[in-house]
Amino acid sequence: MYLDILFYLFASILVLSSVGVIAFKSPMNNLLCLIMCFLNAAGLFILLGAEFLAFLLIMVYVGAVVVMFIFVLMTLNLENLEYKSMGKLPVFATAIILSEIITLLIFKGDQSIAQASKLTEIASNYTPNNTQQIGDVMFSMYAYPFLLISFILLVAMIGSIILTFTKQKNRKQQDIHKQIHRKREDSVELKKVKSGTGVNF
Amino acid sequence: MLQVGLNHFLVLSLVLFVVGLVGLAFNRKNIISVLMCLELVLLSCNINFVAGSAFFGNIEGQIYTFFTLSIAAAEVAIGLALVVALFKKTQNIDLDKIK
Numbered sequence: 001m002y003l004d005i006l007f008y009l010f011a012s013i014l015v016l017s018s019v020g021v022i023a024f025k026s027p028m029n030n031l032l033c034l035i036m037c038f039l040n041a042a043g044l045f046i047l048l049g050a051e052f053l054a055f056l057l058i059m060v061y062v063g064a065v066v067v068m069f070i071f072v073l074m075t076l077n078l079e080n081l082e083y084k085s086m087g088k089l090p091v092f093a094t095a096i097i098l099s100e101i102i103t104l105l106i107f108k109g110d111q112s113i114a115q116a117s118k119l120t121e122i123a124s125n126y127t128p129n130n131t132q133q134i135g136d137v138m139f140s141m142y143a144y145p146f147l148l149i150s151f152i153l154l155v156a157m158i159g160s161i162i163l164t165f166t167k168q169k170n171r172k173q174q175d176i177h178k179q180i181h182r183k184r185e186d187s188v189e190l191k192k193v194k195s196g197t198g199v200n201f
Numbered sequence: 202m203l204q205v206g207l208n209h210f211l212v213l214s215l216v217l218f219v220v221g222l223v224g225l226a227f228n229r230k231n232i233i234s235v236l237m238c239l240e241l242v243l244l245s246c247n248i249n250f251v252a253g254s255a256f257f258g259n260i261e262g263q264i265y266t267f268f269t270l271s272i273a274a275a276e277v278a279i280g281l282a283l284v285v286a287l288f289k290k291t292q293n294i295d296l297d298k299i300k
Binding site for chain 2: 004045142145159
C-alpha cells in the first residue's frame with residue numbers, strides 16, 4: 001500500500017518538476033528542476049526493482065550530465081542568466097527525495113511493484129540480484145553492443161574535444177616538416193674570426 | 202495489495218514525453234533548454250523500458266536502458282560542445298537571433 005503512495009508521490013513530483021524544466025525563464029532554475037526530475041525517476045526505478053539503473057541514473061545524469069550543463073552555462077557568460085532564487089526550497093526538496101530513496105531501500109525488502117514478475121533465472125538455485133542479472137546478460141548476449149557503446153563514447157569524447165578546440169597563435173609547437181627540411185647551409189655559417197674583433201650577423 | 206500497474210507507468214512516461222516535446226516545440230529561448238527537453242524525452246523513454254522490463258519479467262529492457270543512458274550522455278557532450286563552438290562564433294545562443 002505504501003508503495004502505491006510512494007509511486008504517486010514520485011510521479012507527481014516528477015511531472016511537476018518536468019513542467020518546471022520548460023516553464024522557468026532562467027536556465028539555472030531549469031537545471032535545478034531537471035535534477036529533481038532525475039532524482040524522482042531514480043526513485044521510480046527503485047520501486048520497479050531496478051536498483052542498478054537507479055544509481056546509474058543518479059551518478060551519470062546528476063553527477064555528470066547536469067554538472068556539464070551547469071559548467072557550460074557558467075562558462076558562456078550569457079546576459080539573461082539572472083537566477084531567481086527559490087530560497088531554501090531546492091535544498092529541502094533534495095533532502096526529502098534522498099531520504100525517501102534511502103528509506104525505500106531500507107524498508108522495501110523483497111517486494112517491489114513488479115513483484116509478481118519473475119526475472120530470468122539462470123539456474124535453479126542461483127538467484128542473482130539486479131546488478132548480477134544485468135551483468136550476466138550484458139556480457140554474454142550483448143557483448144558486441146557493449147563494445148559498440150564504448151566506441152560511441154570514444155567518438156563523442158574526441159568529437160567534443162575537437163569541436164571546442166581553438167588553436168592559439170603564439171603556441172610553441174614543433175613543426176616536424178620544417179625540422180626535417182632544415183639544411184646545414186641554411187642555419188650554420190662558418191666564419192673566420194680575427195682575434196680581437198667580433199662577428200657581424 | 203498494490204494497485205499500481207504497468208499502465209500507470211506508461212501514462213507517466215507519456216506525460217513526460219509530451220512535456221518534453223512541448224518544450225522542444227515552443228522553446229524560443231536558447232539551445233541549452235532544447236538539450237534539456239531532449240533529456241526529458243529520453244528519460245520518459247527510459248521509464249518506459251524499465252517498467253516494461255519489470256512487469257514482463259525480462260531483464261533485457263534494463264540493458265537497453267543502459268545503452269540509452271550512455272547514448273544520451275554522448276549526445277549531451279556533443280551538443281554542449283556545439284553550443285560552446287556556436288557561442289565562440291556568434292557570442293549568442295538565442296534561437297531567434299541565430300537564424
